[in-house]
Amino acid sequence: MTILDRSPMSPTPMSPTPLRHPNAAGPVGLTDTTTLTLAKAINAGLRQAMLDDPKVVLLGEDIGALGGVFRVTSDLLREFGPHRVIDTPLAESAIIGTAVGLAYRGYRPVCEIQFDGFIFPGFDQIVSQVAKLHYRTQGAVRMPITIRVPFGGGIGAAEHHSESPEAYFTHTSGLRVIAVSDPQNAYSLLRQAIASDDPVLYFEPKRRYHVKGEVEPTLGSPMERAVIVSPGSQVTLITYGALVSTARDAALAAADEGVSIEVIDLRSLSPVDYATVEASVRKTGRLVVTHEAAQSGGVGGEIVASITERCFDYLEAAPVRVTGFDIPYPPAKLERHHLPDLDRILAGVDRVLGR
Amino acid sequence: MTILDRSPMSPTPMSPTPLRHPNAAGPVGLTDTTTLTLAKAINAGLRQAMLDDPKVVLLGEDIGALGGVFRVTSDLLREFGPHRVIDTPLAESAIIGTAVGLAYRGYRPVCEIQFDGFIFPGFDQIVSQVAKLHYRTQGAVRMPITIRVPFGGGIGAAEHHSESPEAYFTHTSGLRVIAVSDPQNAYSLLRQAIASDDPVLYFEPKRRYHVKGEVEPTLGSPMERAVIVSPGSQVTLITYGALVSTARDAALAAADEGVSIEVIDLRSLSPVDYATVEASVRKTGRLVVTHEAAQSGGVGGEIVASITERCFDYLEAAPVRVTGFDIPYPPAKLERHHLPDLDRILAGVDRVLGR
Amino acid sequence: MHDLPPHGAADNGSPLDDDFIQLLSESGERMPNAEFDPWVRDIGAAGLAALYDDLVVVRRLDTEATALQRQGELGLWPPMLGQEAAQIGSARALHPDDFVFTSYRENAVAYCRGVGLTDLVKVWRGNAQSGWDPASVGMAVPAIIIGAQTLHATGWALGAQFDGADSVAVTYFGDGATSEGDVNEAMVFAASFQVPVVFFCQNNQWAISEPVGLQARVHIAERAPGFGIPSLRVDGNDVLAVMAATRVALDRARSGGGPTFIEAVTYRMGPHTTADDPTRYRDPADLARWAERDPILRLRRLLDAEGLFTPEFEAATAAHADAAAAELRAGCIGLADPEPLSVFDNVYTTPQATLDRQRAGYAAYLASFESSDTRSSNEGASV
Amino acid sequence: MHDLPPHGAADNGSPLDDDFIQLLSESGERMPNAEFDPWVRDIGAAGLAALYDDLVVVRRLDTEATALQRQGELGLWPPMLGQEAAQIGSARALHPDDFVFTSYRENAVAYCRGVGLTDLVKVWRGNAQSGWDPASVGMAVPAIIIGAQTLHATGWALGAQFDGADSVAVTYFGDGATSEGDVNEAMVFAASFQVPVVFFCQNNQWAISEPVGLQARVHIAERAPGFGIPSLRVDGNDVLAVMAATRVALDRARSGGGPTFIEAVTYRMGPHTTADDPTRYRDPADLARWAERDPILRLRRLLDAEGLFTPEFEAATAAHADAAAAELRAGCIGLADPEPLSVFDNVYTTPQATLDRQRAGYAAYLASFESSDTRSSNEGASV
Numbered sequence A, B: 001m002t003i004l005d006r007s008p009m010s011p012t013p014m015s016p017t018p019l020r021h022p023n024a025a026g027p028v029g030l031t032d033t034t035t036l037t038l039a040k041a042i043n044a045g046l047r048q049a050m051l052d053d054p055k056v057v058l059l060g061e062d063i064g065a066l067g068g069v070f071r072v073t074s075d076l077l078r079e080f081g082p083h084r085v086i087d088t089p090l091a092e093s094a095i096i097g098t099a100v101g102l103a104y105r106g107y108r109p110v111c112e113i114q115f116d117g118f119i120f121p122g123f124d125q126i127v128s129q130v131a132k133l134h135y136r137t138q139g140a141v142r143m144p145i146t147i148r149v150p151f152g153g154g155i156g157a158a159e160h161h162s163e164s165p166e167a168y169f170t171h172t173s174g175l176r177v178i179a180v181s182d183p184q185n186a187y188s189l190l191r192q193a194i195a196s197d198d199p200v201l202y203f204e205p206k207r208r209y210h211v212k213g214e215v216e217p218t219l220g221s222p223m224e225r226a227v228i229v230s231p232g233s234q235v236t237l238i239t240y241g242a243l244v245s246t247a248r249d250a251a252l253a254a255a256d257e258g259v260s261i262e263v264i265d266l267r268s269l270s271p272v273d274y275a276t277v278e279a280s281v282r283k284t285g286r287l288v289v290t291h292e293a294a295q296s297g298g299v300g301g302e303i304v305a306s307i308t309e310r311c312f313d314y315l316e317a318a319p320v321r322v323t324g325f326d327i328p329y330p331p332a333k334l335e336r337h338h339l340p341d342l343d344r345i346l347a348g349v350d351r352v353l354g355r
Numbered sequence C, D: 001m002h003d004l005p006p007h008g009a010a011d012n013g014s015p016l017d018d019d020f021i022q023l024l025s026e027s028g029e030r031m032p033n034a035e036f037d038p039w040v041r042d043i044g045a046a047g048l049a050a051l052y053d054d055l056v057v058v059r060r061l062d063t064e065a066t067a068l069q070r071q072g073e074l075g076l077w078p079p080m081l082g083q084e085a086a087q088i089g090s091a092r093a094l095h096p097d098d099f100v101f102t103s104y105r106e107n108a109v110a111y112c113r114g115v116g117l118t119d120l121v122k123v124w125r126g127n128a129q130s131g132w133d134p135a136s137v138g139m140a141v142p143a144i145i146i147g148a149q150t151l152h153a154t155g156w157a158l159g160a161q162f163d164g165a166d167s168v169a170v171t172y173f174g175d176g177a178t179s180e181g182d183v184n185e186a187m188v189f190a191a192s193f194q195v196p197v198v199f200f201c202q203n204n205q206w207a208i209s210e211p212v213g214l215q216a217r218v219h220i221a222e223r224a225p226g227f228g229i230p231s232l233r234v235d236g237n238d239v240l241a242v243m244a245a246t247r248v249a250l251d252r253a254r255s256g257g258g259p260t261f262i263e264a265v266t267y268r269m270g271p272h273t274t275a276d277d278p279t280r281y282r283d284p285a286d287l288a289r290w291a292e293r294d295p296i297l298r299l300r301r302l303l304d305a306e307g308l309f310t311p312e313f314e315a316a317t318a319a320h321a322d323a324a325a326a327e328l329r330a331g332c333i334g335l336a337d338p339e340p341l342s343v344f345d346n347v348y349t350t351p352q353a354t355l356d357r358q359r360a361g362y363a364a365y366l367a368s369f370e371s372s373d374t375r376s377s378n379e380g381a382s383v
């Protein structure tokens, strides 16, 4: 009697496997480097994960015929059929809870939450079941569930459509939390997230869905690794998601003023790659963290606290946070007064430099 | 047509009003200083709030005839009747959502969540409705809802009965978050919380429910204020809830070794009374924060980050956190290996002192 | 035992079956109904004309708002096209001191409650997270989290019951919403406490791209009795039937009879919102079939048959609609942008130190732009 | 339209009405039932004896666990006293490759699934957060969050459907649980996908101190048809009726007929848990009335009438029960305490740097006690 699928997990993250579907008429994964939008890169990552492992199934609202409200799952229903791409009734707790049951049976569900603000009806199942079942069962049960969440603001949307709830999950032991920033890492980290035997919250920077970039069909460096996206020597600037591109712009602008900023794209928010961050801060002695989420209790506070603990003697100034304010997400016409932008980031850099 | 009760709010926190019920046979509030357990102090606070304001109603599971699983609401059903003490069906989202509707109609609901781990089914209503409705309506609607949550471990309980979910709420803009530590502040802060026109998460240290103390029927200092419970000069030790008493013990033990610790009971976790904390850290130059909740993303990280930002030049060593680990709450036989205790706190003090 | 009722999923997929209350046929004839006719007996010629005026005005407002969105004046708009009768027929049955808890699509309900026209679009223009003061119109601000408002209505009704008030809470939600835990918990609480609340479900056949058959295998109206709540299934495109059913439910609630559930069977003739593309999932033939059942056309045929649809009436109604549309457009375009620092207002009712510090920091930061052309330092300020 | 069924809240308050399937009367007589008899026709003398043995053993285990708690060997115990037939009758209907998702009180179900006796008490002794490997017994670890497991069962059943497997998910939950959103959402999903899942509700009349009438104004079995799920209401103290009903449901699920809901009407004869004090809320007369309906007594009367309840049989059963109780006690007391550092195990499936650092810090901290009598410093370690 085989109740749980105990077969070896999907290809390990480190071995790129751009499989083609045996049936030539079937769906085809990326084989060559291709220019894709971030949304299409996720679509390609989903397709490849589904090709790699028949146990990968997608669950969510409107992900079938519509292809999701952001078209991230476009074509997948047609290519893989309704047993792999499952339009569910409108209930987030059930989407997550059903995924738990599928995982119990050896499946590897990928849930789509339509917008950041709609994850909360499913919060209990995430925090009390998805995150804890492996621990609860002393390792007997695995929860290889990926929960995809379009997150962040800057798109002029109505309430609940622009939130940054990642810190609720980084405070939840048992989860891994990823935030991607460009088409390449969106593709690579999604494949790693789906292949992971741990549950992963995978945050997609929705305001950058339409930004294009080259995507190589590889897995890249392990998803826990932060990446230095722009090297520098005077200030370490840490961010993730949509603000990575703003931070790069800030580094360019600062360079014009003679300030050298090292920009780090965290990619993994839980765990944070402190090895990379520490090395940078030991070099620069100055840290700025920026994110869209509210400051109090946000990811930035944890990083500032941890880096202060780990690198106290190297810090030349108090670390600075440039974040959203401690307010509910404001109306569209005010969101630019909430979201960190180039100028606010540069003001933070000035502050850490004592200027 | 009066739809929302626009009458002035209940007595302001600063004016103690130990009202007696007009009907001599009815319930009677505390009039003199009395020795009470922490649970009974909360009971007395609820009674007084209900006497003060007929719009105060209690909602929860088993709070009526049973008096709650911790007997915190004992006798209140008998004294105030089923329209003031409402045993609800078993559904946390509905308990909170119903309270929102009652608040819309001018009521001042006090919800009981039976144990910390059972707040998550109600999380969506708290985060997306309770916390945001005042902002959403540009101030037109108030949500004077108090959500009482027995929290923390150390009672040898099964899973979900020992959690410390406070950081999820301190990261939620629009909420106030209180954690009480002794019978007196349990009584006083509960009355302030219920009288507040903002929603308040009120955390009760369940392992200290049976600890006795003198309770004066006053409101004490404003609930936003932190309190120095034991003055000292070399190390600032910050905590809240059940660990306040452990921190005091640590201060006593350290005093024996010639180390002077200033213990601060935060009481308010959102907002944190940084004025009090800063003043202490500027004096001592050394900070230790301790709590039961997991470290990553916990309240301690926010305090360390904020104090580092605010008092960088005063810090003589990296602040230290002594917290629960980044694990799901462990089984009862292991909880002492998760919860900070006297020794672990003293080890943290040693660390901040470089010993 | 409880086997399934005869109509199952297949029937739900073709919801045109007439297993519902109808007082007005598709061709505009009054259909006698001994049980429900008495509830609309007071609606004479003037009443019918007023309802027609309502329907035309709200459709015009809806069209105008859609146009405003296409012209870039609104960020988004959720059209109610096709659902006018469901909303007008129910909302016109309410008393002023009843209280309404809706989702985002109930703009005709808001119109009936007296919400200012400009207030209808504030959210969608991005000026505010809600448009009006609930107390002033007896209508909560819409809930975007699907189903959340049904619990608020239940709580409000509980308060009304405590107060001994003669008021009823009415909550609107969609067919998709019936799948959310909150809506079901609301029925549990409403039944348990026997509170005066009416659950009004507009089954418009779609939850964005998902047909109602995915949410429910039996008629939605059948859900409530299992919770101990009586229900009514009504032709949602028949303004008279909707009004009669709503009055029955309100009357039951006012007389202590507790909650009632109404399923109004209608159709979302437009996209989910202006951002949606229904061609990806909807058969155009479906739309054509439902166009036959247009709620306005039907009442017009009745008025016509009764000689009430005179050219003067038609012109007056059109003029009213045009004036409303013009007012909406002017109000929308004239909305003043909110002040930057208002972003910090109304998070709390009283000062909150951490937030006040952020406000002060940001104010200083903004001021630094005013005082110089280049960005300047802002020591100590946390932005 | 859908008015309420004839029995309302008042009836729910006195759940002794016999509006349910019964095959064995309270006095132990077989009650003929053309529809359900065929489903237990195979249960001959040996089958009845085996069921009786089960009932006696699980009651004895339950009593022993309660005693262990009173003696301080367990932190807590949730007795199932009175619910043995509901659990044995259903669990003995299952196939090995079915999968069970329960709450905390289903220890008789666990016994039937083959869970080791000591494993039943691991959680309550505080040794672990769960007692067994689900795959080895076809039973998930219990969910303490009320209702959560019903969604897991639905998801598992969806997987079974995809796999074309002949397996059914069965989920157990209480009357109180039916108020939680999750249970209702599970019914929505199960109906929509037509998956092979059985919803088995033990209506034991109480959710801690709350009577079932607070949760539901009509019989719980009436909830499911409104979701498109057929339901059965069965005398939960009648082991044969429970088994017949469960077999009907399992058969429907296996043959592609989708979900079924079963309400087993029973009674929690003990406290909610050993920490509870039912005298605060329960009328003792109620208990006395239900004692008459004891599920074991009833089967014993039948066995007696059929001449099967011989002194040898009674003695053998008692011996079996005593042996099981002794095994439970010895296993419980013999449980080795978990290793301190195991507190860090199995949070993740692969190393996680932040946690590994915490583990190393704590290991060093613990080691510092071993190496000296006084607490020592532990530089760099984060404890």
Ligand SMILES: Cc1ncc(C[n+]2csc(CCOP(=O)(O)OP(=O)(O)O)c2C)c(N)n1
Pocket: A061, A090, A092, A114, A118, A121, C105, C144, C145, C146, C173, C174, C175, C176, C177, C178, C204, C206, C207, C208, C268, C272
């Ligand atoms: C909790 C939650 N999940 C998802 C959404 C996204 N969403 C907005 S409208 C909608 C469909 C709602 O369908 P229905 O309830 O039938 O109402 P209708 O739009 O047809 O009026 C969805 C899924 C949401 N707003 N809230």
Ligand SMILES: Cc1ncc(C[n+]2csc(CCOP(=O)(O)OP(=O)(O)O)c2C)c(N)n1
Pocket: B061, B090, B092, B114, B118, B121, D105, D144, D145, D146, D173, D174, D175, D176, D177, D178, D204, D206, D207, D208, D268, D272
């Ligand atoms: C979400 C949640 N809320 C509250 C509780 C506390 N609690 C434990 S058991 C129980 C009553 C459950 O009643 P019922 O579903 O009838 O099951 P029974 O105990 O009768 O077997 C409650 C309220 C919980 N475990 N989970």
Ligand SMILES: [Mg+2]
Pocket: C174, C175, C176, C202, C203, C204, C205, C206, C207, C208
């Ligand atoms: Mg709809």
Ligand SMILES: [Mg+2]
Pocket: D174, D175, D176, D202, D203, D204, D205, D206, D207, D208
């Ligand atoms: Mg029960």
